[in-house]
Amino acid sequence: MDWQALALSVKLSFVTLLFLLPIGILLGRWLAYRQFWGKSLLQTLLALPLVLPPTVLGYYLLVAFSPNQGLGLWLVNTFGTTLIFNFQGLVFASIIFNLPFAIHPMQRAFAAIPREIREAAACCGMRPSLVLWKIELPLAWPGIVSAMVMCFAHTLGEFGIVLMVGGNIPFETQTIAIAIYDRVQSFDDHAAAVMSFSLLLFSMLTISFTYWLSARSERTHD
Amino acid sequence: MKFSVSTKRLAVRYLLLLFFTPILSAAEIPVIAAASNLKFALEEITTAFHQETRKSLRISYSSSGNLTRQIQQGGPFELFLSANAHYVEQLYQQHKTLDRGQVFALGRLALLTPIDSSLKLDVQLNGLKQALQSRQLQRIAIANPKHAPFGIAAREALQKQQLWHAILPHLILGENVAQATQFASSGAAQVGLVSYSLALAPALKNRVRYLLIPSSLHQPLQQTAVLLNNAGDTANLFFHYLQQEKARGILARHGYTLP
């Protein structure tokens, strides 16, 4: 078991969550409540990572952030860093790749809150930020947690994008999924088996937890 | 779910720590890009290096072509160990390297099959020819010639023995020579034309049969080391260490011919 790689993977997942939680809540809520011109286009774009092969996204990220020109060059000149072949790059790619996994469940959770309840809260004198904090978030919480759990698990299992955008750099971008790949190529079947099985167990736990959560939220909302 | 204020504060602090840690610790140890055929030899060499100098290295293994691309795109490597001189030359022309590099070993090809296979291994590759004709050979693994020097060499050898076109429909391409070796050693392919150094890998002992292929069948696989523009002291040290006696001895034991 490559503990370094596992730690890196867990770190990547948590940091991704840190960004996706507010992004998911804001975007999911906005899409749940509002109709606006261009909404279908936006929803299509946000759903792309679901069907897009990771290599496509990886390719575009490489092209966009290559430090030899354009955006990548600007980043190097301004911040002294790039978004490829390092941890930050993985986080960035991970956020994009997990957008639909974060937004869709949260959007559903917010949409499930009857509009009248939010209106009743406003009529009670709550300004919009309070309505969000006291009413919407508690009611949407199971959906939000479920989204976060899915994102965590999904990030843990990311491979294609990590390989393309991160390379295979130990302690930096060698996540556990890459480490398994690496062990196989080193003919270390034992290590590969141990790590694979652990991830399998973890994935099963994640899915069970998500199902349990959504069943529980159905009961609360009767 | 309700969390007390102090719990929330603790969580925030922990998360911030989590976020910044990888950026701090990883930055110090230099990264080397190395062709995957060098894996086992390099493990020994870096251990010896560490014992002598107390310095550590991180190695990223892939095919030479893939590593070249990563270097072109600004990968954080300080030293590049390529499986041929061509990629190094390419990088030199693009001003990514300090110089034209140094050949530190010559790689060799080997035929490799699982230990229980009945396939005939011979230096003229006649066994392959027979197996093809009798339809016993379904799949043969080589590294992808598009970006792996060992794949190029394998193709050259097969072409020289007039086997290339017959074998084409049976080819399985490994992303790098290590993956090709894994295909062959696991039996996913019946045979592999791969790196000799990997066939000698301790992990494969008693799992595979192999045969060294004469170097006359292909262009020399010049394992070339080159320092990249951002090379630091440790990388520099290692670059020279590779060409010294201890390292050369290890390379020889792993099947490389020494220049």
Next chain:
Amino acid sequence: MTDSAIQITLQQTAPIPLSVQLNCKSGELLALVGPSGSGKTTVLRAIAGLYQAQNAQIICQGETWQNSAQNLFLAPHQRHVGLVFQNYALFPHMTVLKNIQQAITHLPKQQRQAQALELLKKVHLEGLEQRYPKNLSGGQQQRVAVARALARQPKVLLLDEPFSAVDQVTRRKLYRELLALRESLAMPMILVTHDLEESTLLADRIALLHKGEILQTGAPEWVAAHPKSATIARLMDQQNLFTAQVVAHDQENQKTHLRWRGMLIEAAYQAQFPLNKPVCWMIQSANILLHRRDRPSNGNKENPLQGQITEYMESSGLAHLRVQVDKQLDTTITINVPLHVAKRNALGLHEKIGISLLSEGIHLMPYQALRSES
């Protein structure tokens, strides 16, 4: 208009047409009545600030909540409204007590609980503080919604069909409670309903809404007896609606003569309707006399008609009759009589009876084509 606690003006053509001018005094209960789709809920939501009409002016107890001319619009949480939603909209993740406390923003934390308990007592729900909404009956949920609306110390109480989701028995109970509660409330109350009977029972005044337009305002009984148009009469569920032609105006005797179905009938004097032109007229059941077989009376002489009972139904102590007026086979008049009267006169299907239409009760309205005559 200055003694009105709340004044509302809404004008817009799209997306929902509205032409509304309303006012309501403190302590007065105004019912907004109309069929589904007439825009009543939209009006209520506009008052609460949940809907922004294009040209509007809403002033409540001295505060301007909306003034389109000045681009002024206060959000719902900036207005002190108490809104009881049709489905109550209780916060499912909070207890009854917490639900009510959410609206008590004007008191410091320690006192909120006490205040909430007070309100619970007011709606007769003591003991249920810790229950969750899903464990309450419809009637209980409605009371919590009312308590929560009142907790806001609102300047106007708005109720959006608050009784539609409960059964008949509970509904009657809630009516009584609302009327009792009203005594202690010094604020205007606006109730939206499609139930005419409910509005008659509860409201001081009704405003009849049809396709976004207020057609008539006034006390419920008065509007029912004096609709300004046949449309309004229909909306007020008046059964006896017919067309006739004005034949003469007799100022001396204070009568207007009409020709209806070949018969001459006398209505109260309503000279504003031109001679020899068609009109619509209606009469309420209360202004129709049954000719009692055992005891004839003088009233029998006004507009007497002979007919045959074609429909007979008993309910709630009343007998509902449809009487086909003899000479014209396709004209029926609806009257309701107390059950004991029906029994005493041996009324039943196919019985022949005489009725009199009291002139005072014949109310004329401008002519409009009626889809069918009663």
